[in-house]
Amino acid sequence: MYRKVVPAIMLTLLLIGLFSLAIKPAKSEWTGTVYIRADGSIDPPDAPIITYDNITYIVTSDLVGTIIIERDNIILNGTSHFVGGVIGGRYGIRLEHVRNVTVTNFNINSVQYGIGVFYSNSCNIVKNTVTGTTSYGIELSSAFNNSIFENNLTGNYGTGILLDYSEGNSIYKNRIQSNSGSGVYLRSSCNNNVISENNITGNYEGGVHVNGNCNRILKNFLSKNRGSVGGYGILIDESSNNIILSNNFSNNCPGVSLVSSFNNSLLNNVFIYDGISVPSSYNNIICNNTVNGKPLVYLENMSNYSIEGGDLGQIVLVRCRNIKITNVKISDAYACIGLWETHNCKIFNNSIPSYQKYGILLVKSYNNTVCANKISSTTGQFVWDNRYGLGLFYSCNNKIFQNVFTYNWAALAGLYSSNNLLYHNAFIANYYQIWNYYHCNNTWDLGYPYGGNYWSDHITSDMYKGVKQDKNGGDGICDNPYIINEYNVDHYPLMGPFNSFNTSVGYSVGVISNSTVEDFNYFESNSTIVIHISSRTANQVFGFCRLTIPHDVMHPPYTVKVNDTTINFQTIYENYTEGISIIYFAYEHSKLEITITPELSSSIILSLFMLTTTISTILLKKRKQN
Secondary structure, eight states, X not given: OHHHHHHHHHHHHHHHHHHHXXXXXXXXXXXXXXXXXXXXXXXXXXXXXXXXXXXXXXXXXXXXXXXXXXXXXXXXXXXEEEEXXXXXXXXXXXXXXXXXXXXXXXXXXXXXXXXXXXXXXXXXXXXXXXXXXXXXXXXXXXXXXXXXXXOEEEXXXXXXXXXXXXXXXXXXXXXXXXXXXXXXXXXSSOOSOEEESOEEEOOSSOSXXXXXXXXXXXXXXXXXXXXXXXXXXXXXXXXXXXXXXSOEEESOSSSEEEESOBSOEEESOEEESOOEXXXXXXSOEEESOEETTEEEXXXXXXXXXXXXXXXXXXXXXXXXXXXXEESOEEOSOSEEEEEESOXXXXXXXXXXXXXXXXXXXXXSOOSOEEESOXXXXXXXXXXXXXXXXXXXXXXXXXXXXXXXXXXXXXXXXXXXXXXXXXXXXXXESOSEEEEEEESOOOBOOOOTTTOOOEETTOOOOOOEETTTTOEESOOSBOSSOEEEETTEEEXXXXXXXXXXXXXXXXXEEEEEESSEEEEEEEETTTTEEEEXXXXXXXXXXXXXEEEEEETTTOOSSEEEEETTEEEOOEEEEEETTTTEEEEEEXXXXXXXEEEEEEOOOHHHHHHHHHHHHHHHHHHHHHHHHO
């Protein structure tokens, strides 16, 4: 019997051994915290890390937990293994008070911080993939002269890379994409770093984010409601002498933002559907950058300069005076035209898309004129990614008139911006006309009879006229006001969009109409206006026109014809001191030709009769003398 039992026991032990070998791969997900001690030892010794020389350390299997490095002058090679994955775990890999350490070839996921480098110098973080972290993918704090290169930082729920009180570091050739917090975040006094040749795409809150304490309210406000378009590509706050060189940015919002930062250089970067912002930042060198393949124009401390015509990627003005921007077509950028602490400038007759964050942005800017610009979605219809047509932040005493805002998520956003005058603008088919409008008290009309703005969402009628809108008869002004809030009211909203048409004599004719004005012609030889119009909608039955005519263009009284038929009109306003007349008339709709001509008054006819009589008398006397 003994002989039978022994083989059975041996067989059992053999099976147990084989079973142990069979299940050993489960140890590939080793769990716990591993230390590489200052003396080179691995603690605990059964951790899946081996070394033969106490210099090169190789990870042999996946590790659910954390690796903490306390030894200088080593290489830790993850050999494509996984580290992290502990619910509530803080770090995948942590370096503290070490020098000349290289961490490479790891897949790090599902921790709060992927790789942390603290009080450590001359280390290399290279060719790692960090995803799914909740705070930072790679963090450098009080760390100097380190290199972060050729890493893949994608889909982190927080920030891809954080630098905090760290200087002299290089961040290059990384792929930084679709991080919901930031791509790279340099926080507080991060100076003399180089960020180059990275691909930074679609980060929801930021790409490179250097953060301080100044301008918190403004920065947080500008950061809200980004949606799927993205967030900062690079945000530098209270940090100086950094170089941002030859990076590719795409669909961040913006690509680079400098906040309270000085003497930084942005050179040879390529921006696609983003661009830059520069609140409270000066003496920076920004040149040779493009937005959508077109030049990014950056002017600082410039006065008495004109930008006229052309196709540009973005225009940014910092502490400028008396700059004129006219007849420019702007590309899709974070802020197509951005003014920062810039005054007495004129932005006139530009074509501005609003696909990204702002069509026009004014920050701490005063006494500027924004006139006759078209700010609209590039798609020609409303989509969720469009943002603000116009942003006003800490900006006062600006004049904003005759602009057209269409298909924006919100036509206008404002914060701490008062004493601005907004009139004769058209707010058409925006999801919100006004949004995030806090601590603003502005004027939205010129009073009666000149009126305010056109609001496509204002449901009203035009049965009355006059200062109090209490007299029978239409006048092209809504019978009830447009109320934004208790401090912002358009008392005389328009029944149709305002258009201004130049004439050959140097004066403009203003036209308010609910019809489509197809063309406007002025004939100086006989002081005649000819307008061709059509219905705005397929089922439109009635239309109206309200014309503001300078007397130097055409002196009253007038004759108005629609398709060669003389019609009655109302004179809403006539002032010979101002030299202006406002007339109003209505019609049944189709394609129409409207003609306005000066009418010969009885005094003019009498003068002509007397002149003719005098000339005839003189000619008769000369004939008798002959």
